[in-house]
Amino acid sequence: MSEGIHTGFDEQKYPYINRGLEGIVAFSTTKSFIDGQKGELIYSGYLIDTLAENATFEEVCFLLWNDRLPNAEELEDLKKLLIEQRELPQTVLNYIQSADKDAEPMAVLRTAVSMLADSDDTKGKFDDALFEGQAIAITAKIPSIIAAFDRARKGEDIVAPLKEGSTAFNFLYMLNGEKPGKQAEKTMDLCLILHAEHGMNASTFTARTICATQSDMYSAITGAIGALKGPLHGGANTAVMNTLLKLQEQGDDADAVEFTKKRLANKEKISGFGHRVYKTFDPRARLLQNMSKDLSEETGHQKLYEWSMDMLETMKSEKDIDPNVDFFSATVYYSIGIQPDLFTCIFTMSRVSGWTGHFIEQAANNRLVRPRALYVGEKHLDWVPVEER
Ligand SMILES: CC(=O)SCCNC(=O)CCNC(=O)[C@H](O)C(C)(C)COP(=O)(O)OP(=O)(O)OC[C@H]1O[C@@H](n2cnc3c(N)ncnc32)[C@H](O)[C@@H]1OP(=O)(O)O
Numbered sequence: 001m002s003e004g005i006h007t008g009f010d011e012q013k014y015p016y017i018n019r020g021l022e023g024i025v026a027f028s029t030t031k032s033f034i035d036g037q038k039g040e041l042i043y044s045g046y047l048i049d050t051l052a053e054n055a056t057f058e059e060v061c062f063l064l065w066n067d068r069l070p071n072a073e074e075l076e077d078l079k080k081l082l083i084e085q086r087e088l089p090q091t092v093l094n095y096i097q098s099a100d101k102d103a104e105p106m107a108v109l110r111t112a113v114s115m116l117a118d119s120d121d122t123k124g125k126f127d128d129a130l131f132e133g134q135a136i137a138i139t140a141k142i143p144s145i146i147a148a149f150d151r152a153r154k155g156e157d158i159v160a161p162l163k164e165g166s167t168a169f170n171f172l173y174m175l176n177g178e179k180p181g182k183q184a185e186k187t188m189d190l191c192l193i194l195h196a197e198h199g200m201n202a203s204t205f206t207a208r209t210i211c212a213t214q215s216d217m218y219s220a221i222t223g224a225i226g227a228l229k230g231p232l233h234g235g236a237n238t239a240v241m242n243t244l245l246k247l248q249e250q251g252d253d254a255d256a257v258e259f260t261k262k263r264l265a266n267k268e269k270i271s272g273f274g275h276r277v278y279k280t281f282d283p284r285a286r287l288l289q290n291m292s293k294d295l296s297e298e299t300g301h302q303k304l305y306e307w308s309m310d311m312l313e314t315m316k317s318e319k320d321i322d323p324n325v326d327f328f329s330a331t332v333y334y335s336i337g338i339q340p341d342l343f344t345c346i347f348t349m350s351r352v353s354g355w356t357g358h359f360i361e362q363a364a365n366n367r368l369v370r371p372r373a374l375y376v377g378e379k380h381l382d383w384v385p386v387e388e389r
């Protein structure tokens with residue numbers, strides 16, 4: 001340790017700092033398992049591929065809140081409760097209508113979710129018996145907030161939620177003002193399943209840290225939304241789409257290989273690639289890649305898919321880095337008509353199930369989260385009066 005640096009630590013005991021907490025195991029969980037070498041993801045016992053093939057988003061919510069799949073009656077009950085909770089309180093609708101049209105959708109969503117606490121009958125009280133009801137209310141209302149803001153900012157009437165249909169179906173209906181077809185609903189539902197849960201990622205860690213102070217679920221989800229919004233986390237899906245749209249502006253013969261190489265040469269990070277845990281292809285990206293390919297052919301967006309593949313191959317050959325979940329979700333969302341600046345909100349619609357599952361788990365076996373920082377500043381300085389500085 002160099003002279004003048006005072007750590008405040010026993011240096012024998014704390015010889016290094018773990019920047020970014022990489023590899024630190026601070027919680028146990030039954031919510032998900034990730035094998036970063038094999039590229040395997042499991043939600044409460046079920047492989048992501050099994051869930052993608054068989055489950056609905058509502059079943060995944062139940063799974064993440066209860067660590068088991070629902071029987072038919074439990075699933076119907078949950079769907080009913082989610083439908084009952086879709087309507088937004090008038091205070092939140094008023095806020096959405098008055099929000100700046102140019103505001104970031106994730107910022108509006110963050111504020112609106114925070115406001116929901118006021119009109120919740122439980123006031124977000126920290127009580128085991130109330131957590132699942134709060135999780136249902138927040139999960140049900142997030143799609144309504146996203147769709148309402150998107151319509152309000154375009155000067156369109158807000159569409160009231162349906163009293164039927166899946167979360168995916170109702171969201172697309174509220175967003176577009178017309179009922180979606182079977183395929184759009186299925187695509188949306190699959191995206192919700194694939195983004196629901198992912199271990200101790202930055203936003204889930206935020207939610208658990210807030211829970212650990214015994215604050216409340218609304219605060220935890222508000223904080224988690226703030227963490228997800230960043231471009232190194234969930235915000236990367238919007239950044240991926242902006243890159244592809246930039247290529248599109250250059251015309252059909254735009255060169256995605258050169259574009260990627262140039263950015264790498266400038267030491268820029270390429271959004272949608274790399275991961276703290278996966279050292280191979282993210283299994284969700286594999287599933288989304290197949291969807292992206294099929295949808296790009298159906299919607300005439302083949303060029304976007306071709307450029308994505310050029311970027312993928314360049315990242316592999318130049319850096320040996322694979323795509324993460326945000327890479328192909330971008331073109332999937334785009335192909336079903338969602339605007340790029342809403343992409344991270346769609347991620348939120350899904351991830352709220354994992355955040356709330358972790359909140360319930362943390363509360364059941366709580367300990368305050370409180371790591372330490374290595375102090376590297378000065379100590380015991382003499383006070384200098386302001387006029388002498
Ligand atoms: C839902 C999600 O949150 S998935 C992640 C979404 N985020 C992104 O797509 C943003 C782009 N990716 C990244 O910034 C990173 O890969 C992260 C933040 C996701 C994970 O990164 P970390 O584990 O912290 O790795 P770190 O940033 O230290 O990168 C390690 C090395 O790989 C390089 N690298 C990692 N990702 C990328 C990338 N996307 N583009 C170019 N280089 C990259 C780094 O430059 C670094 O190289 P160096 O050792 O030569 O300096």
Ligand SMILES: O=C([O-])CC(=O)C(=O)O
Nearest residue numbers: 197198200201202276325
């Ligand atoms: O696990 C992470 O760090 C990021 C991620 O892929 C996710 O949250 O889905």
